[in-house]
Amino acid sequence: MSSIVSVSNLTKVFSTKDGDFEALKGIDLDVEEGDIYGIIGMSGAGKSTLVRCFNFLERPTGGHVVVEGRDLAELSDKELREQRSRIGMIFQNFNLLMQKNVMDNVCFPLTTRGVKKSEARKRAKELLKTVGLEDKAKSYPAQLSGGQKQRVAIARALATNPRILLCDEATSALDPQTTASILELLKRINKEMGITIIVITHQMSVVREICNRVAIIESGRLVENGTVERVFTHPKSRAARKLIIGGVEELDSPDANRIIEELHEEKKIRIVFSENSSYEPVISNMIMTIGSPVNILRADTKSVNGTAKGEMILGLPSSVEAQDRIIDYLKEHNLEVEEVTGDVE
Amino acid sequence: MWSSTVIEMIEKGILESLYMTLFSTLFAYVIGLPWGVALVVFNQNGLKPNKVAYRVLDALANIMRSIPFLILLILLIPVTIFVVGTSIGTTATIVPLTVAAAPMIARMVESSIQEVDSGVIEAAQSMGASNWQIILHVLLVEARVSLIAGATISIGTILGYSAMAGIVGGGGLGDIAIRYGYYRYQKDIMIVTVVLLVLLVQLFQFVGNVTAVKLDKRRR
Numbered sequence: 001m002s003s004i005v006s007v008s009n010l011t012k013v014f015s016t017k018d019g020d021f022e023a024l025k026g027i028d029l030d031v032e033e034g035d036i037y038g039i040i041g042m043s044g045a046g047k048s049t050l051v052r053c054f055n056f057l058e059r060p061t062g063g064h065v066v067v068e069g070r071d072l073a074e075l076s077d078k079e080l081r082e083q084r085s086r087i088g089m090i091f092q093n094f095n096l097l098m099q100k101n102v103m104d105n106v107c108f109p110l111t112t113r114g115v116k117k118s119e120a121r122k123r124a125k126e127l128l129k130t131v132g133l134e135d136k137a138k139s140y141p142a143q144l145s146g147g148q149k150q151r152v153a154i155a156r157a158l159a160t161n162p163r164i165l166l167c168d169e170a171t172s173a174l175d176p177q178t179t180a181s182i183l184e185l186l187k188r189i190n191k192e193m194g195i196t197i198i199v200i201t202h203q204m205s206v207v208r209e210i211c212n213r214v215a216i217i218e219s220g221r222l223v224e225n226g227t228v229e230r231v232f233t234h235p236k237s238r239a240a241r242k243l244i245i246g247g248v249e250e251l252d253s254p255d256a257n258r259i260i261e262e263l264h265e266e267k268k269i270r271i272v273f274s275e276n277s278s279y280e281p282v283i284s285n286m287i288m289t290i291g292s293p294v295n296i297l298r299a300d301t302k303s304v305n306g307t308a309k310g311e312m313i314l315g316l317p318s319s320v321e322a323q324d325r326i327i328d329y330l331k332e333h334n335l336e337v338e339e340v341t342g343d344v345e
Numbered sequence: 346m347w348s349s350t351v352i353e354m355i356e357k358g359i360l361e362s363l364y365m366t367l368f369s370t371l372f373a374y375v376i377g378l379p380w381g382v383a384l385v386v387f388n389q390n391g392l393k394p395n396k397v398a399y400r401v402l403d404a405l406a407n408i409m410r411s412i413p414f415l416i417l418l419i420l421l422i423p424v425t426i427f428v429v430g431t432s433i434g435t436t437a438t439i440v441p442l443t444v445a446a447a448p449m450i451a452r453m454v455e456s457s458i459q460e461v462d463s464g465v466i467e468a469a470q471s472m473g474a475s476n477w478q479i480i481l482h483v484l485l486v487e488a489r490v491s492l493i494a495g496a497t498i499s500i501g502t503i504l505g506y507s508a509m510a511g512i513v514g515g516g517g518l519g520d521i522a523i524r525y526g527y528y529r530y531q532k533d534i535m536i537v538t539v540v541l542l543v544l545l546v547q548l549f550q551f552v553g554n555v556t557a558v559k560l561d562k563r564r565r
Contacts (some may be wrong), residue, residue, distance in 0.1 A: 055471055057467060057470055057471060081473040081474070081475060082473060083473075084470070084471060084472065084473040085472060085473035087471070088471075089468070089471040089472075091464060091467075091468060093462075093464050095462070095464040095465045095467065095468035096465070096468075097465060097483065097486065097487060098462075098465075098487060098562060098563045099486050099487050099489060099490075099560075099561075099562050099563070100486065100562075101562070108469070108472065108474075108482070109472035109473065109474075112469075112472065112473065112474045112475075112478045112482065113473065140562040140563075142562065142563045142564060153468075156472075157472075160472070160473070166471075
């Protein structure tokens with residue numbers, strides 16, 4: 001497997017009236033062919049700027065972006081446009097041409113590349129079938145729902161047979177059900193057409209649902225990356241723990257805040273169940289064996305790449321000896337255990 | 346009073362007014378449309394930022410728009426003679442009308458095109474479209490409803506200017522209104538011509554509105 005997108009020491013500085021603003025501070029990142037690569041971070045972290053550097057919609061101030069073996073900075077305008085047509089992109093607000101119907105929207109990238117109208121229409125029909133909108137060819141975007149608009153945008157992005165699809169917060173404006181169906185479609189596109197997908201999002205659930213690799217961006221820096229499974233089970237950075245334990249959406253609710261406040265008060269551990277251990281009553285066995293109560297502060301099951309992962313945060317008794325015994329017991333039973341420090345907020 | 350000669354004169358006046366207005370609008374768009382597009386494209390947030398070109402076009406539009414039409418009419422007499430061969434008459438009036446309308450149209454076009462969602466432009470760029478393709482297939486198409494609304498306003502304004510041209514013997518309904526109403530105190534003829542001018546503006550506005558609504562695909 002080779003890197004299809006390779007970014008090294010990427011920096012981007014915006015000059016504003018109030019001085020320079022460093023949006024990206026030296027990012028290194030490799031996306032392998034066939035990946036669904038998640039780039040996650042809070043709003044303002046720089047992830048949208050980063051993804052725009054992948055097709056030079058935003059020209060980086062420093063560093064290199066190599067796509068399919070070509071350094072984008074070395075391409076002429078014409079070569080760059082040609083390269084861009086091999087990188088599809090979809091957006092949060094869909095960005096469809098409002099005055100053109102669905103068919104003409106999907107044909108647009110083809111006709112601008114000089115493809116004959118009849119051929120473009122044929123290809124567009126196939127694509128509309130792929131995204132399940134063959135009956136909407138003559139509708140205008142204003143007549144479609146958000147999910148349908150994003151499907152049209154996906155069809156349009158795939159028209160030129162790109163090898164890479166960039167998704168900039170593609171599901172952020174959609175309801176959970178529609179989000180799920182769009183993610184399903186992206187997964188299918190990745191599997192069936194072998195298109196590498198790069199997903200920019202602030203929703204951990206999106207990454208969990210479809211990505212195999214993830215990079216976490218905070219204040220213009222890449223703070224952690226790796227397989228989704230690894231980052232999910234053993235988050236190293238503060239930003240990763242925040243995203244995983246809270247989940248940004250959930251963090252906003254007062255309930256979650258209260259729980260996290262409680263978490264600050266006592267010694268607590270986070271355990272992750274793999275598939276097998278979910279069937280065993282580990283916690284109750286542990287309590288009976290050790291004879292000391294634990295406080296279950298939070299428990300959840302999440303699907304990571306199709307495998308069920310249980311996650312639990314336990315508040316431990318204050319006795320250090322009991323704490324050690326509990327941790328040893330859990331480790332013996334092949335659970336992943338780590339101490340949760342106060343900085344989850 | 347309402348002899349056949351007067352009616353014939355008014356009929357001729359309507360045709361002359363239409364002739365001046367439509368041709369001036371046409372020529373003014375030939376200049377003003379690319380001018381307005383250039384203002385957007387060369388803007389610092391535009392497709393191809395160019396400070397010098399933007400400043401020149403911007404200043405020119407401001408200067409030309411601030412010259413009163415009557416003054417422009419007189420200032421341009423040598424130009425008009427060069428282009429048309431005479432400075433008097435309906436055809437000669439088209440020159441100052443075009444020059445007066447072009448910068449106004451450039452500003453209208455500029456503001457219409459600026460309304461186009463920057464996300465759509467970004468999407469077109471991400472698909473590998475060139476700047477020319479974006480101008481022709483994205484900017485002008487997405488802004489067309491606003492452009493037509495602007496054209497409707499322009500045509501009404503140009504019709505109003507053309508009436509002023511009557512002062513220098515330009516012909517048309519305005520000319521009749523000034524000659525009969527002002528110089529000969531025949532108020533009834535003046536009123537008729539003014540009513541006809543109002544009706545013409547109404548007609549243009551109506552046609553413009555219907556076209557704009559028909560072309561707008563943004564509504565369900």
